[in-house]
Amino acid sequence: MWGLLIGMADPRGTLMSWSIKLGTIKGIEIRVHVTFFLILIWAAAEGLSQSGGGWGRAIFGVLSTCLLFVCVVLHELGHSLVAIHFGGRVRNIILLPIGGVAQMESLPDKPIHELLVAIAGPAVNFVIATVLMLIALPMIRAEIPTGLLVTLSSPRAWYVLIAFVVRLLFRLLDGIDWRALVLYLLGANASLGIFNLLPAFPMDGGRVLRGLLALWLDYLRATRIAINVGQSLAVILGFFGILTANWMLMLIAVFIFFSAGQEGRVVEARVVLGNLRVEQVLNSQAPSLSPLHSLAHVLDVASHLRQANFPVMQGTRLVGVLTQDDVLAALHQYGVEVRVGRVMRRQFPIVRPTDTLLHARQLIAQSGIKALPVMNGSVVLGLISLQDIDAAYLLSATPHLA
Template identity: 40%
Template sequence: MNKSTSMSIPIANVRGIEIRVHLTFALVLLWAAFDWGISQGLGFAGAVYGLLFVSLLFVCVTLHELGHSLFAIRYGARVRDITLYPIGGVAHLEGDLSHPKHEFWMALAGPAVNIVLVVILGTIAIPLMGWRALDGMGVLWSRLQGLGPERLLMDLLATNLGLALFNLLPAFPLDGGRVLRAALATRMGELKATQIAVQIGQGLAMLVGLAGFFTGALNLILIAAFIFLSAAQEWRGTQLKAALRRLPASAALIKGGVILSPYDTLARAINAALLTGQSDFAVFNQGYLVGVLTRQDIAAGFQRYGPNIEVGRLTHTHLPTAHPGDSLWDIHHKLEKSGSPAVSVVENGRFLGLATVESVRRALQFAVA
């Protein structure tokens, strides 16, 4: 379990996508109750309104992320979960979209959901406000200034419209920036397209940050910092992906070394690791690969069972397989998708060696150096 998952709790599951709420989300609810109840002087009713509005707003954010996620699934990616943070929702995707047009439509799906919500909310709000207007515009205005359903509908409508327009800004990694990258990638490749999209996104972020600085708007400064840092992170990730795609699986192949039997004791694995520095061990039984024993398995097994436990009880079996001509990105994807600590590299049915997370990292470091 990763750190972000351990700090969040599941609240729903939609078509296999787990919806989670980060524990820090409670800060948003506290802020909403304080702002509407105390800062705006609306008392208990204002606090309740603030909690209701923010809760419904994050339902809209979840629907926005589901729009992205369902399109990603349609195009072959896997969505691990959607997590709601104080700054918004994040869909955690695993896998790669095979074509820029897939990213194009996936990126547009989120804002499209907000536009649909604007239409639905407007369809409900307009007749309701028209009915209120029959009693006079003063009555309608007082209802909009109060804490009734009219104001809630209009606040949600305006916020969804704002979310759609904001996310369509060509400031990578916002949705509009992803649309821009996808359009550029069809002509110049993903790496160059990402570089241009990141430069535009960070440029817009600096302009937003300056506007926030001179106007004293802290929220604009925070938004600018988020866009700037997220764009930098996306650029590093794209560079890493490009590097992994250039290197063959054979670059991360662990050949030779000490081979264990499932009937060997953990003490033998520990001695081999200390003498050779080997961290991951292939486990064979009668000439057939059984699985892999990693350094983490050795440490956890020793702590729990001691040195006399048989290696076979700690071995990871059912390893995914790869061809030596596959790229390190393919290996990385297989490791991530399977959750396995290693991939078995075979050619024409012959076992060549193992590729692990550690060996992929070392191969990448060696290539960069």
């Protein structure tokens, strides 16, 4: 058995390159990461190696694993479709050996919407579990001792029933019994729903808690409280893991503790950068280049003025951008004599002075160009670079992070 952790974002977007597209649902690409196939091989190998195992068992293992991951996709689709309903954008859902990740390009802004998006995933698993329970009950009714089902009014009877069903599951798993598949998926969906509702980032429950708090408190404060709750929970889980010598639990506790802190830094950056405007940190003294300048001239200017990125002007018209990365790449490829006009970037997004630093940072991330021109109408005011934004963030951010 393996743990399933369901995240909602892959900020670096590095998972895409090693994944294969399975299909598209409502404009969302469903992809599977190459490492996912390791899980299938593992499931098949386990079926083959068990005592009394064989190809039948191997296929059974692969099939149940695939069906479990169908449930994971449905969980992520739950998040995604609700997010799209509230104006968010979802690029894709990627299946990993540890679970699924929905890559959201933009999330709904309102706390109540974020709350509904977060709760939609686990809700899907609870719905699946309920349907499977309705299917499973008639299937296993014959196996359940008479009398057990009649007395379900007391909690103890439920406990006895669950213990009985788990024992039955293991007995059925000894043979290739399809009822075992139903019970396995029932248990897996129930645990997926419950585990993901733990009130700790990066689990859905952390976002649900933050969304609830943000209905009354400001977003940053709600995030800090949710992080503290999650980290306290992680400490309790960790202690429990130590007491019971459960390594898996200890690992999960450490993972939750550090992921929660990470969420705090991300939100802090988003809030701080969302409150600063480009005109406040704009480098308006940036000297410009002409397309006819050589790279040797650029290096000369760069070393004298400690300037790494340049707008390229023809008269008063902006015709290009040359960043430090571009200069280094061009030097490597063409040497110092090449003209700026040949190696500059001609396609680039433009930032307005009233844009937030958050918006500028998103444009830089999307375009991959580390400095963008700031324009007021057709007038170039200067450049804003990733370094400018990071420096402004360091100056403005509160020294203690939640």
